[in-house]
Structures are given as C-alpha cells and as structure tokens.
Amino acid sequence: MTTMRQVFVDTVEEVMRHDPRVAVVIAEISRDAFRPQDRLINVGIREQAMVGVGAGLALAGMRPVVHTYAPFLVERPFEQVKLDFGHQDVGAVLVGIGGSYDDPVWGRTHQAPGDVALFDTLPGWTVHVPGHPGEVEPVVRAALAADDRVYLRLSLRQNAAPLPVVEGFTEVRRGGRGVVVAVGPMLDTALAATEGTDVTVLYASRIRPFDAAGLRAAVARTGRADVLLVEPYLEGTSAHLAAEALADVPHRLRSLGVRRDSELRAYGTAEDHDSAHDLDVLGVAAAARRMFDHPAAAA
C-alpha cells in the first residue's frame, strides 16, 4: 500500500520536473525517499538551519518544501518557524511525518501531538490533516502552486477510503441529535463509534482555517448544538474555534484527542495508544453515548 509520505514524495518530484521554483529541504529523514537532484537539499541533522534555509529560499523567490519527522519540524525549530516564515512574511510548505504516535516504540521523542496546537499560536498557516494517501496529491499540488504558509500533517494512520479534498467540512452522515467533527484519520473510528447513533458526522482534512460557517450550518440543520470533536492530536486543539463558531448559540462541546494530563510512558503499538487515549472505537463510542444518548441530551 502506498503511504502518505510516498504520495507526497512522488507528487513533489513530479511537480519539480516542470516548476523550477520548487526546492526541498530535508534533515536526513527521508533522504532515501527522494531522488538526488540540485533542488533537494539535505542539510544534515540541522533542523534550525533546515527551516532558515527554507526561508532563505523563499526570500530568493523559490517555493520551499521543508520536510522531516514532525517533532523535529515543528517543535525543535519552532522559533525559526515563527520568525523565518511568518515574521519575514514569506511562505513555505512544511510537511511532517509521524502523526501523533505512528511508531510508539520510539517513545516520547518521536511523538508530536501538540503540533497543530503550536501552529494555532501563529497567524496565517493553513493546516491539512489528510485521512488517506489518496487525499495527499491534490493538497500538495495546490500548495506548491501557491505562495502561502502550509503545514501538511502526514501519518501512517488512515481511513479505509479517501474523501474528496475540499476546503471546509464534508457531511458524511446526517442525524438529529448533535454533530461529530472527525479530523483526518479519525473518521472511520468516529463513524464506527457512532454507528446507530442519530448524529451528523462532519469530516475535515483541512482543519485550518477552521470551517466555522460549516459547523454553524451543520448545527442549524441538526437542530441541536451538541458538538463532539474527534481529533488525532492534542485534545481540545480545535475547541476554541468550535466555541467561537457557536458563540451566539447555547451549546455543549466535548473534545477528544491525545491526553494532555500526563505523559504516557509506554511503547507498544499505535492501536495501544489509541486505547490509552480513548481514541479507539470503544473510547469514542463511550464519549458519544454520554454526549448524545444520555436522557439529559434528549430533554
């Protein structure tokens, strides 16, 4: 099966053949995934320089793609991401792999569930969280053709089938007792967990900008402002935006995601970590039942 990263690499290399603006900066990670060429710059294990070089390329008029494992792309050189792109007012396509805990045997150092929350501290970033390798190519093509600031969060976790890539929320199921928002690879889990529950399920692969109008419209169609966010990264990452979208509507909001309250010092599989964070079908179903099936919710 083709991974999200492979689709990303194949698409970038195809675009590079006819667009001389595009250059890729990496820091050892994925060095064997790309074919060598002048516009593939491996800076070595130097993530601050990787981001700075990307910004310099943009200032020189090129379209940089900056790529490595998520913690080393977003967290280690975060001030470079903040100042070298946004403050310089230039764009780039940042592409991270590893999701929140794609390969948990590597431990906490290789987990970045806080990445999208960190981008929320910076204005002007578009954030894509594809749920399937089939959703990656159109996002990469559009990003390479533009000049803006884009973060693409790739993962080995995925849904069974891709959905069309659109800017806002896609209504996957319609119901009458509330709205579930499933982001990226969480869609299949959210659908299975709410099977038989009369709720609307929205899907987002592009989560920033947040589709506030789409959420308001779904709440209006559903007739009940009870919203359950199911995100594959830090719990509550989109809660402030959902609350703002429903600021003039009395509403209930619950956020599921990677736990904030303690560091999970365990290895095992990604599925083990889903369970530990209540992000598996059982955990999401329990939260959905409490939110939508409790007598208080039906009152």
Next chain:
Amino acid sequence: MTVSDEPAHADLPALFRRMAGDEKHEWAAASTLDVLWVLYDRVLDVSPDRVDDPDRDRFLLSKGHGPMAYYAVLAAKGYLEPSILDTWTAWDSPLGQHPDRVLVPGVEISSGSLGHGLPIAVGTALGLRLQGRAARTVVLVGDAELDEGSNHEAIALAGRLALDRLTTVVVDNESGTHGWPGGVARRFEVEGWQSSTVDGRDRGALHAALTQEHAGRPLVVVAKVEEGR
C-alpha cells in the same frame, strides 16, 4: 570600484542624532557603522529603486539590535526620507528597535532574535545560485550572536555547499561572555571558509576585505571593533 560618497558619509552623525537625540554621541560608538557604510557605499549592487530586483545583492542584518546606524545609512542612501528617522520607535513608525522588512523598504530580513540571519542567508545564497543569479548575499552578525548554535549549523553547511556568493561579516567587539579562543575566524576556516580579519573602523581595509576573490568557497570578514573608539 565605485567612488565613495564621502559628503553623504559626513551626514551620518546628523542622521543618527535624529534618533539618538542631540546630546548623544552614540553614533561614533556604533560598532556596525563603518561596515554598513562601506557595504552600501562601495560594495553592494543595490539601490532604492531596485528593492524588488531579483538580481540585486542581498544584505541581511542579522544582529538586529541597535539599528540606528543601519537606519542612518539607509537614509543617507535614499531608502528612507530623513524625516522618518524622527518617528523612530513611535506607534506608527516603520522604524523599531529591531528592523522589520515588511515596514522598511530595502530591509531584507526582520531581525532581533539572534541566530536567524546566517541560516536564512545560506538559503538565500543557495536560492540565487539555483536560479543562476550572480547576486551576492552578505549577512552581518555579532561575535556574541555566534553563541547561538544555529549559526554553527549554517557555517558548516555553507562551507560544504561551497556558497561562493555568500559573505558573513562578523562585527567583533569581544562582547561574548565566553569568547572565542583563537579568534572568531577559525570557526569559519575549519569549515572551509576564506577569512580576513580587519580593523572594523578602517574603511579602506573593510573594502579590500569585502571585495576580495573567494572562488569556490564562502567568505568571512571579521571586523574588529573597540567600543567607544
């Protein structure tokens, strides 16, 4: 070599005082003043009417703190109306204690946090080379700024990439707490840079150092400056 515009150089103290105040003589102490003047007067292929020319030379002031000398030189060279200097650090002034490229024409990077300019300069020099442009990229850092590890990532990388259109000017007033035993230049030389260490107040020596041939490798010019001289 172009002819130096010494009458404009004589204007610098007055321009500087528009920001520092009449009673201050800080302009004479500004460690970057002579380097900036030589670069804008005689080295860089830049002008106020070509700030978006893709083939212009790039000057990146990485050591963004204490930008009065920079603003004075930009005003003397026509990038800024001298009256703008009077607004310095006011709410709606384009001129802050750290330069902002979005607000000031001709300013290539926004700086203030140390250790960002050199990695960005490496990317800029690389981007210009990939596009087949001959423009130079010159970045100015301070000796204490070199404490930031990001510089050393960039110094090694620039050497390995043989960025022969890249120049780093280190204004060295020995302000770093822990210093650089053996000299600043050695940190660059070991990574394959050509180096010159000169008197940072000697405009002739700075000009010669900044215009020397350095085929196949980047150039570092260490400008030694004693504060207050």
